[in-house]
Amino acid sequence: MNPDALAAALLAVLTPIAERRRPGEPLGLSAADITFERPRNRDHGDWASNVAMKLAKRLGAAPRELADEIAAGLSDTEGVASVEVAGPGFINIRLDAAAAGALAKTIVDAGADYGRNDSQAGRTINLEFVSANPTGPLHIAHTRWAALGDAIARLLLFSGAQVAREYYINDAGAQMDRFGASVLASIKGEDKPEGGYSGAYIDELAQKVLAERPDILSLPDEEQVAVARDLAYPHQLAEIRASLESFNVAFDEWFSERVLHAAGPNGEPSLIDQAVERLRAQGHVFDEDGAVWVRTTDYGDDKDRVIRRSNGEYTYFAADAAYYLNKGDRGFEHKIYLLGADHHGYVHRLKALAGAAGEDPERNIEVLIGQMVSINGARLSKRAGNIIAMDDIIEWLGTDALRYSLERSPADSPLDLDPDLLRKRTNDNPVFYVQYAHARTHNVARNAVDAGVDRSEFAPELLEHETEAALLGALQEFPRIVAFAAEVREPHRVARYLEELAGLYHRWYDNCRVTPKGDEPVATVHRTRLWLNDATGQVLRNGLDLLGVSAPTRM
CATH class of the missing domain: 1.10.730.10 (Isoleucyl-tRNA Synthetase; Domain 1)
Structure with a gap:
């Protein structure tokens, strides 16, 4: 007898008791509302319920008195060996050996499906995690969200939800231009540009670009950075994919930020342009000082956000808005974002965005913030530069040890891993x-x-x-x-x-x-x-x- 069957049995006993004490007043409970706990002391039985204490006042009874009535009725249930009342009204239930032992065959017969449930059935969820810039290798800060995000997806799928694991590729904006300029500088044998990227991987990318376009330095100066950027970027993205696959993490969707900025095939407005107008139609966009703003303070943000500057350029918030709306357009009612410890400011911003889009910030969007992870003795990557690369950690500790260790602690607590222990x-x-x-x-x-x-x-x-x-x-x-x-x-x-x-x-x-x-x-x-x-x-x-x-x- 499992907890669901036991809950149904207890409800069957409780319903006539409630009718007798409150005639004509529906109990209004289902078996799902009745929960059990495992007693810490197994001498107290297999399961314990506090249902009598929760319902006593409503049914006009003392908790212990109500518990005694429930225990008397439940003791005749097939598979129940004994029922005792303890303390102020706890109901302790002991199953007979046959009823308890039958579970072993149930599990073997169910196989890989044992534990599968429908608690999340009917939910369509877009789960975005990792989403590192495609300008360098993944590093230690990404490992935790890679492990947790994938595990959360597995749990949701096993619980009946429709889930899409999504990686948002930040492949537009200034960081990509700096990336291209860094690769080009390596090709030219020059120092990296200010704010650029360094490491042996940049030199490797430079050689790949040069192999594909040996004439790159003969191109006009304004084209060289763009060519270096666009040829190096797929190689770096492929390396990110490979790193995640070696960590048993697979994404269903790799969404390029460039899609948000691109005009339609027939000159239609970009998704960002459309997002601004859709938010305006909701009544949350206003113009001030030549800029376009979203009134996110209506939904708890600490200040209103500029979505388009007075010079006509869109802000990062514009891309966030277009991306959020696009997820809904693709049929995802619920959006979960897994963000790093340095993204606390995004929580209110994204929830405000959901509200401005006409959705419920408490139901349609969820933002999880994770804390940093450190590993004693981990060395900076010679290849990747001044970071601890994911590939190096996987090779050092192994996928199983690393994933399990990252997943066995709450995401919101800092984590310091002991490599010596994990290798034992x-x-x-x-x-x-x-x-x-x-x-x-x-x-x-x-x-x-x-x-x-x-x-x-x-x-x-x-x-x-x-x-x-x-x-x-x-x-x-x-x-x-x-x-x-x-x-x-x-x-x-x-x-x-x-x-x-x-x-x-x-x-x-x-x-x-x-x-x-x-x-x-x-x-x-x-x-x-x-x-x-x-x-x-x-x-x-x-x-x-x-x-x-x-x-x-x-x-």
Whole structure:
């Protein structure tokens, strides 16, 4: 019996009690409104509910009195071994072994779909993350959002949402001209321009540009920077893509900022021009001192924003506005932005933009701000210049260790990683601890085959050892953990859950044998335990996949 079935059973008991106490007054609750927690002390049962304390006043009863009524009715439910009332009105429920143990077969039968849910069904989400300028290699600051953004997307998809992972390519503006000028300076053997880019990668790009256009220096001066920029840029973008792919991060859409600035094929206004007029039609655009402004203070911004300067040039805010509206035009009702710690000022600005566009800033847009990550002993990249490059960190620590470590802490907390710990093959290393548990489930299964133990029998009532009850209880929690992590955009909840599950599995492994001991014959209990072993491996595998981390079968 899982929490959903238990909630339905409790609601069936509670409904006539409510009708008796408040005749004609609908209870107005669904099974989804009834929640359970795992008691910290397993002596208190498998599940606990505070529903009696929450509803007592409304139903005109003392909490403990209402809890006693619910407990009396629930105790007759099939699969429930006992129900006790504790403290001011907590309802502690203990399942019988067969009802609890049945979960092992449910998990094995569900396979990779166990934990999949529809809590986010019906939502169309555009998830934008990383979005680094295509003017150099990705670095340490991008690794955290790459890992978290991809994990959030996986959680949302697993929870029923339609999600597009999007990378916004900032390939227009002054930074691209400085990039082109830096490549050109390398071709000419000159010092980089003021505010330009340096590093061996610029010299490598310069050689690629020169190979494609050996006549570049014979072009008019005003064309040289543009040619260097436009030929070097695809090579740098390809390197960014490769870095992300090596980190198990794939994007569904690579959106070029240039699209926003370009006029239509028949001379139609650009998307930025159209955005200004659409915001004006909403009544939030005004003209002052020759410039065009958006009245973002109507939606909590600290000041109104200029969208077009008095000299006719558009601001970065104009591109932001056009891009936001374009996401809606492409069918994305909900937009999630993952931004770095230096982008706090964008939160109110983007929410104000949503409001000015006629949408609900509290429903249609979500801005997540992450804190910085540092790695003790990480060296600056010789190739990339004065940065710690993503490729170097991946090569040093490995994709699995890096991703898992970045995802197991809340995004809004600074993170300082210990490389020595992450490279250890010991239980002190969290990713090793979880992956080793998964590998152990496969080793147990291999040994079971050698011993003649298979899954031809399943008697869940035999899973009665205290470590089995604890393990089954944790396995039962996985769908709820996944749904909640998706809702609050916090992959670290899955990682911490996997660590707890691994610990419970290791304790079960130490106490309950799947293979017979010595000359002991194969019995039903061994075959049943193999189901539990394989169910645990499946949940560990599903959880690691949601984090974009591999689940090795041997270690």
